[in-house]
Every structure is written in structure tokens, then in C-alpha cells.
Amino acid sequence: MSYIPKYILKRMFPNDCCKSVENGGVEISMVNVISPISIDEVPDNVLDYIEVKIDGNEVSKDKIAKAKILFEDEEYNLANAKNALGKTIPVGGTLKIIVPDLGLNAGEEHEFEITIKTNNPINIKVARTIQ
Secondary structure, three states, X not given: OEOOOHHHHHHHOOOOOEXXXXXHEEEEEEEOOOOOEEOOOXXXXXXXXXXXXXXXXXXXXXXXXXXXXXXOOEEEOHHHHHHHXXXXXXXXXXXXXXXXXXXXXXXXXXXXEEEEOOOOOEEEEEEEEOO
């Protein structure tokens, strides 16, 4: 599993990276501080490759399926995820993920954990207060 040092995670996910959105949803912003990230592959069954936990509890695939990803003035979701092929998130670029209906509110601190299951899995875990 790929390990990202805590000091880099703090730069990738600053203290104000989690914002409350309508209906108890959350917007999480990630700043790419490592190297350009190119989108070379998007599997047909995206949900089989993603696991999301909040405070150690797995978020249902139904809720993850409603997520939106914003990057470079474009919005992606499960229906149009393949449109991201060939895109690159440059160093300094920001990626926003919006997940609705999580029942979370501003002022609450939660631990968010995302695992991307690939040949070399990536696991990111950060605790942040929702703004």
C-alpha cells in the first residue's frame, strides 16, 4: 500500500479542506502537491475500486455513487467518469469531491479514509473539522 507522509497530507488536505454542503453533504478539496497526476484509466466498475470510511464506518456504495468530482471547471460522476481520461491534475491543481447526504454538519470533526484499490493500493486517512 502506498504511504503518504503526514506532513504531505497536511499540505494536500489543509485544515479548511472539508466544507458542509446542503443536505448534510461534504465537499473535500485536495491540492496536488506531489507530482502531476494523469488519468490513464477509468474502469467500468469504478465502485469496486473505491472504499470510503468516515470515523471507521464504511460509506455505502449508493452514497458514493452520488458523488461529484470537480476539476478544471468540469464536473464528473459515475455516468461520465470516462470523460476524465487523458486529463492531468498539475502540481498545485485542486480536485474537489462532493458527497451528498452523509448526515455531517459544520463544526464536527471526522476522520475520512479513502482507499483506491489498484495493484498498488492508495490509502489516505485524515481527520478534519467540517467548515
